[in-house]
Amino acid sequence: xxxxxxxxxxxxxxxxxxxxxxxxxxxxxxxxxxxxxxxxxxxxxxxxxxxxxxxxxxxxxxxxxxxxxxxxxxxxxxxxxxxxxxxxxxxxxxxxxxxxxxxxxxxxxxxx
Amino acid sequence: xxxxxxxxxxxxxxxxxxxxxxxxxxxxxxxxxxxxxxxxxxxxxxxxxxxxxxxxxxxxxxxxxxxxxxxxxxxxxxxxxxxxxxxxxxxxxxxxxxxxxxxxxxxx
Numbered sequence: 075x076x077x078x079x080x081x082x083x084x085x086x087x088x089x090x091x092x093x094x095x096x097x098x099x100x101x102x103x104x105x106x107x108x109x110x111x112x113x114x115x116x117x118x119x120x121x122x123x124x125x126x127x128x129x130x131x132x133x134x135x136x137x138x139x140x141x142x143x144x145x146x147x148x149x150x151x152x153x154x155x156x157x158x159x160x161x162x163x164x165x166x167x168x169x170x171x172x173x174x175x176x177x178x179x180x181x182x183x184x185x186x
Numbered sequence: 187x188x189x190x191x192x193x194x195x196x197x198x199x200x201x202x203x204x205x206x207x208x209x210x211x212x213x214x215x216x217x218x219x220x221x222x223x224x225x226x227x228x229x230x231x232x233x234x235x236x237x238x239x240x241x242x243x244x245x246x247x248x249x250x251x252x253x254x255x256x257x258x259x260x261x262x263x264x265x266x267x268x269x270x271x272x273x274x275x276x277x278x279x280x281x282x283x284x285x286x287x288x289x290x291x292x293x294x
Contacts, residue, residue: 076231107282116284116285116286116287117230117275117287119282119284122282130282132282132283164229166230172279173218174220174232175232176232177222177229177230178229179229180229
């Protein structure tokens with residue numbers, strides 16, 4: 075157990091809908107990263123927050139947004155969902171702005 | 187941004203043999219190179235990492251080597267066991283980009 079928690083574990087929704095994924099980092103970690111992993115694919119970096127501020131942006135679609143709250147938990151919002159958004163979404167946390175990352179168990183999103 | 191290439195994409199070895207996975211990166215300012223192991227249906231887990239001030243780091247059967255001049259680093263697993271079967275990802279820290287992954291299969 076990495077100490078990073080993600081909810082929900084599974085999510086099934088329809089195309090066009092909006093969902094929110096939640097991540098709580100390890101105690102004391104200031105960075106939160108979000109990744110998308112489609113079936114049998116690699117880890118696609120979406121976005122990183124460090125101590126409440128956006129620090130780096132990857133291949134995040136305009137339909138997706140995220141934020142990190144004062145208590146350092148983070149939420150990833152996915153809107154106007156498409157079938158291709160079906161994937162495992164991982165968050166990871168790190169004590170610093172860069173360095174080793176500790177991954178949560180992931181949220182499996184299925185868009186039907 | 188950083189470009190991280192990882193080879194091979196799949197690797198099959200006999201139990202007890204060694205396995206080597208290589209990654210190259212493009213950003214010479216990168217100074218931290220982690221390796222993650224992801225078992226089927228599970229989260230990626232950090233197994234070893236190296237910083238740019240050293241050339242090699244070892245942890246039991248796992249080692250990582252770094253060649254900063256050539257901008258490549260490698261994961262070495264010796265005396266492989268079936269439980270080493272997983273997907274392995276490399277990364278370079280100046281951009282949060284992971285390599286595409288190597289699926290390692292260790293045959294008993």
